[in-house]
Amino acid sequence: MVLFQVLCVGADWDRAQAQLRVLGGQSPDLQMLARAYAQAIEAMKARDGEIAEADFTDAPDTPGEADGQRFDFLFDGDTRSGPNLEAIVGGTRRLIPFATILSIDTEGPVDLRDLVWLPAQIRLRDGSALAALLPVTYPGTAAEADTMLRLARRTEWREHGGGIHGVGQRIWTTSTGHDVPILEFRHLSFENTA
Template sequence: MDAEQCLRAGDIPGARAALAAELKRAPQDVRARQFFWQLMAVVGELDKADAQLKALGGVQASAMMMGSVYMQAINAERLRDRTFAGDLAPKSLVGTEPWVAGLLDALAATIRGAPDAAARHDAALAEAPASPGSIDGTPFEWLADADTRFGPMLEVVIGADYGFIPFAAMNRIRAAAVADLRDTVWRPAEIGLKSGQSSMVFIPARYPGTVATGDPALMLGRRTDWTAAGDIEIGLGQRLLATDTDDHGVLEPFDIRLG
């Protein structure tokens, strides 16, 4: 099987071997190199993904702009990894309300395995406002990440920066259909803020810790699994956005409007 067939079958090692063989035969093959750096991002080998992006810029000048965007995303992913390793404190990119600080403090406590993490989380969550709105025209009373560590906040990458934005600070989030393998790692989306600003961002499409499972279905965002840490539900695989009516995978196209 070729690399694409392997990937469709969920055979990540097979896809990797096929691409490595293609690049050995034809180092200037732009399509294979594009595919390879994205696959390295899927498996969390960020240094190799970065190196392949740089090599791609050397064989196709038009790829340099795209390469710059995703090299920033790779740097942001490193910040994310350090955050969930406990080396960096989770931070808000928008919003300084006490409940935001409280929820980020609770997240840090969960990462550390602090015994009072759930109590901190519940206290902060009790102060968080609901975010009513609609998704693809269907109304909802509240919107949250289905992973209760995050709840009323969205993980985002803006440029080379990584952090959280409260749903309460946004009036719109929309994403088109997935177009490439890299979208299953960094989901392109447009967000509008109630302050009047709008920005193109990446939403990390997979929950932290997904790569460490080694499970191809989770790594490719084809499934979501859940584990419990006390009362806190921790996701692996594709990120889900929850409302009072349904759950929505972030790899689906969506148009969310918030009041």
């Protein structure tokens, strides 16, 4: 399991998938885990080619709180995600508008693989609940020479084609100026404004 996690942190997806196949043959529990993370790897491999700048024009304010800190709105500091939560749900990468979310809960990082995908429970305004893996780092981070960025220990912001792209740990920005690093929050809730 350790080798699989190290390969994921290094974004060595093909070797990580090979390691998952070995692990999946060891027990039924590991087979389920291997299936879930194989889908997450496929989503990560595909995401670099499909990310475009997010549209902020119709994004409503999203008042709520992050671990007790109130805000009037929250958005991803990276303009490719902006008013959306990037999540892998059922093996598929999705951008879920923050305006459709009631809450996001996580236990924080427990394992090395949680520095790649943070397990979370998402409750939507329509009443549904989603088990999700939240990509911890921004697209392109794995190619960085700086180990602190690759291990989600810090974040850099870079101008790119009229937008701002993050490298390293994902950070949400709030109306209060209080940043919410993805690895540090445990409970994020939005007011039911409907």
